[in-house]
Amino acid sequence: MNGPILRMIDIGKDFSGVKALDSVTLEVERGKVHGICGENGAGKSTLMKVLSGVYPHGSYTGTIEFEGEEAQFRSINDSEAVGIVIIHQELALSPYLSIAENIFLGNENATRGVIDWNKTNLEAASLLARVGLDENPATKVLELGVGKQQLVEIAKALSKRVKLLILDEPTAALNDEDSDHLLDLIEHLRGQGITSIIISHKLKEIRRIADTVTVIRDGKTIETIDMHGPDATQARIIRSMVGRDLNSMFPPRDPKIGAEILRVEHWNAYHPVDTSRKVVDNASFTVHAGEVVGFAGLMGAGRTELAMSIFGRSYGTNITGRVFKNGTEISVRTVDEAIRNGIAYATEDRKKYGLNLIGDITVNVSAAALATLARFGVIDRHREYKVADDYRRRMNIKAPSVSSITGQLSGGNQQKVVLSKWVFTGPDVLFLDEPTRGIDVGAKYEIYGIINELAAAGKAVVVISSELPELLGISDRIYAISEGRITGEVAAKDATQESLMHLMTAGKD
Amino acid sequence: MTTTTPATRKPRLAINFRQYGILAALVVIIVLFEVLTKGRLLLPGNVNNLIQQNAYVLILAIGMVVVIIAGHIDLSVGSVVAMVGAVSAIATNQWGFPWWAAVLLALVVGAVVGAWQGFWIAFVGIPAFIVTLAGMLIFRGLTLVLLTGGTISGLPDSFTAIGAGWLPGVLGELGGRDVLTLALGAITCIALVAQQLRTRATLRRLELPMESIVQMAVKSGIAVIAIMWLAWLLSGYRGTPIILIILAVLILGYTFMLNQTVFGRHVYAIGGNLFAAMMSGVKTRWVNFYVFVNMGVLAGLAGVDSTARAGGAVASAGQNYELDAIAAVFIGGAAVQGGVGTVVGAIVGGLVMGVLNMGLSILSVDAAWQMAIKGLVLLLAVAFDIFNKRRSGGR
Numbered sequence: 001m002n003g004p005i006l007r008m009i010d011i012g013k014d015f016s017g018v019k020a021l022d023s024v025t026l027e028v029e030r031g032k033v034h035g036i037c038g039e040n041g042a043g044k045s046t047l048m049k050v051l052s053g054v055y056p057h058g059s060y061t062g063t064i065e066f067e068g069e070e071a072q073f074r075s076i077n078d079s080e081a082v083g084i085v086i087i088h089q090e091l092a093l094s095p096y097l098s099i100a101e102n103i104f105l106g107n108e109n110a111t112r113g114v115i116d117w118n119k120t121n122l123e124a125a126s127l128l129a130r131v132g133l134d135e136n137p138a139t140k141v142l143e144l145g146v147g148k149q150q151l152v153e154i155a156k157a158l159s160k161r162v163k164l165l166i167l168d169e170p171t172a173a174l175n176d177e178d179s180d181h182l183l184d185l186i187e188h189l190r191g192q193g194i195t196s197i198i199i200s201h202k203l204k205e206i207r208r209i210a211d212t213v214t215v216i217r218d219g220k221t222i223e224t225i226d227m228h229g230p231d232a233t234q235a236r237i238i239r240s241m242v243g244r245d246l247n248s249m250f251p252p253r254d255p256k257i258g259a260e261i262l263r264v265e266h267w268n269a270y271h272p273v274d275t276s277r278k279v280v281d282n283a284s285f286t287v288h289a290g291e292v293v294g295f296a297g298l299m300g301a302g303r304t305e306l307a308m309s310i311f312g313r314s315y316g317t318n319i320t321g322r323v324f325k326n327g328t329e330i331s332v333r334t335v336d337e338a339i340r341n342g343i344a345y346a347t348e349d350r351k352k353y354g355l356n357l358i359g360d361i362t363v364n365v366s367a368a369a370l371a372t373l374a375r376f377g378v379i380d381r382h383r384e385y386k387v388a389d390d391y392r393r394r395m396n397i398k399a400p401s402v403s404s405i406t407g408q409l410s411g412g413n414q415q416k417v418v419l420s421k422w423v424f425t426g427p428d429v430l431f432l433d434e435p436t437r438g439i440d441v442g443a444k445y446e447i448y449g450i451i452n453e454l455a456a457a458g459k460a461v462v463v464i465s466s467e468l469p470e471l472l473g474i475s476d477r478i479y480a481i482s483e484g485r486i487t488g489e490v491a492a493k494d495a496t497q498e499s500l501m502h503l504m505t506a507g508k509d
Numbered sequence: 510m511t512t513t514t515p516a517t518r519k520p521r522l523a524i525n526f527r528q529y530g531i532l533a534a535l536v537v538i539i540v541l542f543e544v545l546t547k548g549r550l551l552l553p554g555n556v557n558n559l560i561q562q563n564a565y566v567l568i569l570a571i572g573m574v575v576v577i578i579a580g581h582i583d584l585s586v587g588s589v590v591a592m593v594g595a596v597s598a599i600a601t602n603q604w605g606f607p608w609w610a611a612v613l614l615a616l617v618v619g620a621v622v623g624a625w626q627g628f629w630i631a632f633v634g635i636p637a638f639i640v641t642l643a644g645m646l647i648f649r650g651l652t653l654v655l656l657t658g659g660t661i662s663g664l665p666d667s668f669t670a671i672g673a674g675w676l677p678g679v680l681g682e683l684g685g686r687d688v689l690t691l692a693l694g695a696i697t698c699i700a701l702v703a704q705q706l707r708t709r710a711t712l713r714r715l716e717l718p719m720e721s722i723v724q725m726a727v728k729s730g731i732a733v734i735a736i737m738w739l740a741w742l743l744s745g746y747r748g749t750p751i752i753l754i755i756l757a758v759l760i761l762g763y764t765f766m767l768n769q770t771v772f773g774r775h776v777y778a779i780g781g782n783l784f785a786a787m788m789s790g791v792k793t794r795w796v797n798f799y800v801f802v803n804m805g806v807l808a809g810l811a812g813v814d815s816t817a818r819a820g821g822a823v824a825s826a827g828q829n830y831e832l833d834a835i836a837a838v839f840i841g842g843a844a845v846q847g848g849v850g851t852v853v854g855a856i857v858g859g860l861v862m863g864v865l866n867m868g869l870s871i872l873s874v875d876a877a878w879q880m881a882i883k884g885l886v887l888l889l890a891v892a893f894d895i896f897n898k899r900r901s902g903g904r
Contacts, residue, residue: 314788336790345788353788356781358848367778368789375773381769382715401718421789 003068005030005164005195009064011050012219020046021060022219026210028164030198033190035210035227036199037237039466043219044199048166052086053079065163082248083163087153089172093141100124100137103156127155131185145284147178154185165189166197171205172300183209203234203505215240236500242468242497250473251445257476258289262343262429263459267321269309275317279305281484283321287429287460292451294475294492295464295498302484303464304348307431310337311345326426339368344427346418348434348464350411354418357407361386361399364406365415369425391420395447412443419450430454433464448474468497482506494503510693512691531842531854531890535861549871550864553746556739561673561818562904563863564752565590565811566817569834570841571763572807574855577838578767579800580780581637582849585626585644586808586834591652593618593812598661598822601668608667610853615809621727622648623805629730645831653824662821675748686741687748694740697757698733705729736894752814759807763852776800836883837862855872861886 006028013021022305027036038044044307050060053073064071066082073079076086093102100121101144109119124137133151141149150170157165167186170289171179186196186209200206206213206226215222215237222240225232263286271277279302287293297303308315310323312335332338338345347353356365366373373384388402395416399409406417415435422430432451436444451474455461465471471478472492480488480503488503542550551556569586576583597615600606606614622644629640666674680688705725712719719725743749767773775796778786787793811830816822841858843850862883869879 181590311788312790334790336792339790347788352782353784356778356785356848358844359777359781363774363777366774367785367791370771370774377770377772379771379774382711382717385717386715426851 004028005067008051009063011047011060011138013050013055013060019219022150023491024219024221025214026214026221028195030195030312031190031193032211033186033196033198035206035207035213036197036216037206037213037241038240039215039468042216044216045168047216048086048168051079052076052084052166055174080160083161084166085157085160085162086166086172087303088155089169089170091149091153093152095142096140097127097224098138098140099135099152100139102152103127105157107160129156131155146173147181150174150182160195164195164197168199169201170198171200171202176406179205203237207234213237217241217243238498238501242501250446251449251452254477255290255455257291259459260286260288261325262287263324264310265322266441267306267310268319269305269316270318272315272317279316280309281482283486285479285486288464289458289460290455292455292461292463292475295462295481296468296471296478297481298504299466301481301504303481306432306481307345307433307464311335311343311431342428344415344422344425345431346422346431346433346435348412350418355406355414358405360405361392361397361402361417365420365424367390368421387424390423395420396448413437415447416438423454427459429460429462431462431464434466435463436470468500472497480504512523524757531840531857535857535864538861538864542864546868546871550868551742555867556742557746557750559863559867560753561750563859564672564756565815566833566837566862567569567756567859568759568811568814569806569830570837570855570859571759571852572804573834574838574841574843574850574852575767575776576804577843578780578847578850579776580783581630581799582766582835583637583641583804584831585641585648586804587624587827587830588645588648588652589619589805589808590812590815591824592648592655592827592828593809594816595652595655595815597816599655600666601664602661608665611668615813616806619805619809619812620802623802626805627801631794631802634738656822657826660821660823666822669817669820670751672752672814674751676751678748686744690740690744690749693749694737695786698736698836701732702729760852768851777848831902833862836887840887842894858881
């Protein structure tokens with residue numbers, strides 16, 4: 001067969017009004033490795049979910065052609081049936097089952113419901129040989145490291161007679177050696193005629209392995225670059241990834257920066273489970289009154305881990321380092337202590353960590369500062385209502401009343417409830433982790449306005465964001481973080497998306 | 510300006526419907542059995558028995574609803590009731606404790622049991638299901654050890670009165686009716702209306718939204734009629750059961766605790782979203798610990814009540830009490846995932862089960878069928894709840 005193995009034409013997908021994909025066109029040549037690059041939130045994962053049938057046919061616009069025929073997948077099973085297999089960032093193996101059981105999970109070698117174990121183990125062994133994994137098929141998956149688990153995932157894909165293998169950030173959690181092995185394997189599979197799509201933030205890897213690269217930005221295809229061509233450089237990909245202009249998306253502000261409020265020195269934290277992995281590596285930074293400081297870093301760079309480990313040691317183990325507020329060292333060992341010391345942290349995942357979704361607006365707004373509304377442990381519910389209603393007006397939370405259940409609000413309004421909750425604790429320093437993720441442009445503008453007001457009121461604001469234009473638009477100063485280390489500090493007016501992206505992708509050389 | 514969108518309005522109606530739905534179900538069941546038993550269900554003696562026979566479930570349900578709102582479960586309360594009952598019987602019968610000292614001892618034993626289970630759940634992190642399943646066996650075993658297989662009877666009247674006695678008729682009788690009971694009913698009604706009016710005045714002063722005067726009048730009117738009717742029935746039998754006073758205090762106290770205090774709010778916050786509570790500075794471990802200490806104390810009180818009512822301690826006491834309490838809480842609208850539930854709901858749930866029991870007994874329905882019917886009612890109540898949530902566009 002000739003022609004491209006896959007064509008996705010003019011794909012569009014929106015989530016209750018928010019456009020995730022606008023018009024993406026992707027053409028993948030047979031037997032090649034095709035890279036997909038783009039910032040967080042550009043639409044890469046959404047595109048892959050459309051392709052693999054997670055978002056069924058009919059829930060998106062545009063057409064998909066696989067091997068020259070139009071495909072209308074209604075589920076993952078449909079796409080797997082024709083040979084498209086996706087391996088997600090978070091591995092989907094069952095830890096207490098053996099390698100062989102995992103490889104054939106949902107696809108068992110069985111006659112009338114009875115599994116043929118000899119056949120299963122033999123076939124598993126030959127698949128393991130193909131991916132170069134020297135392990136007994138009966139070994140339980142939880143005994144394997146992440147790198148080997150990744151190989152089991154690929155063996156599982158091969159068992160399904162994969163023609164197009166999609167790898168979403170396959171090396172994000174791997175060390176250099178395992179990454180190398182994985183990339184070798186993908187090249188080896190290419191030799192056997194298996195086409196791969198690889199999504200990665202690590203441009204060095206893309207440079208090494210991809211034959212072509214498609215860049216996606218804001219849900220649109222920007223360009224497709226032939227990586228064997230003369231101008232296929234890392235710099236070009238970066239330019240293409242961040243290329244948009246800073247438009248008038250940000251309310252004007254007039255910074256009045258005062259004295260230093262918070263200083264963190266030599267902060268270290270290790271992964272809570274994999275305790276040998278250093279997640280935050282000797283980070284030091286300062287924030288001043290009236291200042292908005294941005295933390296730029298790609299997913300997994302350690303931004304959230306840095307903020308959470310400072311905020312009452314909510315993340316990590318073996319945390320060391322010192323925190324100073326207004327020049328004196330403070331202890332922030334518990335969340336309660338951090339709040340009492342005037343530090344607030346609005347979490348990245350507002351549904352999981354930020355809100356009581358079955359509670360109404362009132363109980364969420366008061367949740368972190370109930371003590372200020374209570375005497376002898378008894379809450380003044382009238383005052384609580386007043387406070388919540390006051391924030392509803394000030395933050396422009398669109399809801400019929402503060403008795404509305406937060407789970408029923410839109411993302412932007414939920415975020416405003418989270419901000420209200422933290423502003424009500426009367427903090428001097430606010431860490432806002434991805435404050436505008438998943439919310440529409442109008443609500444974003446409002447949240448930028450709130451951030452400006454907080455800074456104007458003399459508070460120190462730290463904004464963690466994956467969106468570089470956002471950081472450049474609202475910050476006074478930006479720290480870049482890569483692999484747990486602060487790799488640069490720049491004044492926002494001197495920074496460009498390209499310069500930040502270089503700092504954010506700076507590896508340990 | 511704010512607008513009311515249908516998407517946000519519907520679920521609130523559904524919640525109200527759910528709250529009043531279970532109350533309506535109770536009324537329907539009462540009327541149904543009143544008709545089926547040809548008026549025998551609501552004879553004064555039966556109403557009195559309904560209260561005294563079910564007091565233990567209601568006390569346990571109050572503790573259990575707190576546990577379930579926090580997202581846990583407690584399977585051990587039946588065994589704790591038996592053990593505390595044995596301790597209080599030994600204290601009064603063998604050690605000669607006065608009734609109040611025996612009650613105090615029972616509550617302390619309950620608290621220690623709760624602290625033991627709370628420690629494993631809150632600080633070691635073992636799921637409550639496992640810890641209290643173990644507790645179910647441990648405390649049943651200890652009960653057998655305490656009673657060495659036998660029973661202890663012959664408890665002083667001052668002690669048995671807690672479960673099976675009445676307030677003395679100090680105000681005398683009028684036309685064969687106990688005046689004190691009628692007076693207590695009237696005082697309760699006056700307090701209720703005064704409280705309503707006071708809240709209303711505060712809301713008006715602070716310019717906060719409130720229900721319409723008609724709505725308030727109808728609700729208060731129904732409550733007043735129900736209370737006076739109950740007082741009328743009880744006054745025609747032997748007066749006010751002591752346990753009813755204890756129950757009333759518990760219901761008011763725990764409703765206040767859950768609605769008005771920081772501790773109560775933290776219980777809801779933990780059940781609603783444990784991580785969000787943690788990240789808001791709630792000391793989740795200590796809250797969980799005290800939830801179980803509280804359950805232990807109430808199980809102790811239920812132990813006193815059931816021992817007093819039975820007039821003695823037996824090793825097999827309290828069997829399946831945990832299931833009755835859990836059923837009452839879920840019939841009363843609590844959510845299995847935690848974060849939702851009310852004391853009043855749990856009480857109404859307990860009464861639904863109690864009325865079913867009594868009505869079916871009067872009709873001489875076989876005990877085996879009674880059990881099956883109660884099981885079905887539990888299933889249907891929770892199914893109704895889930896159906897309701899789904900219809901109101903659950904996420």
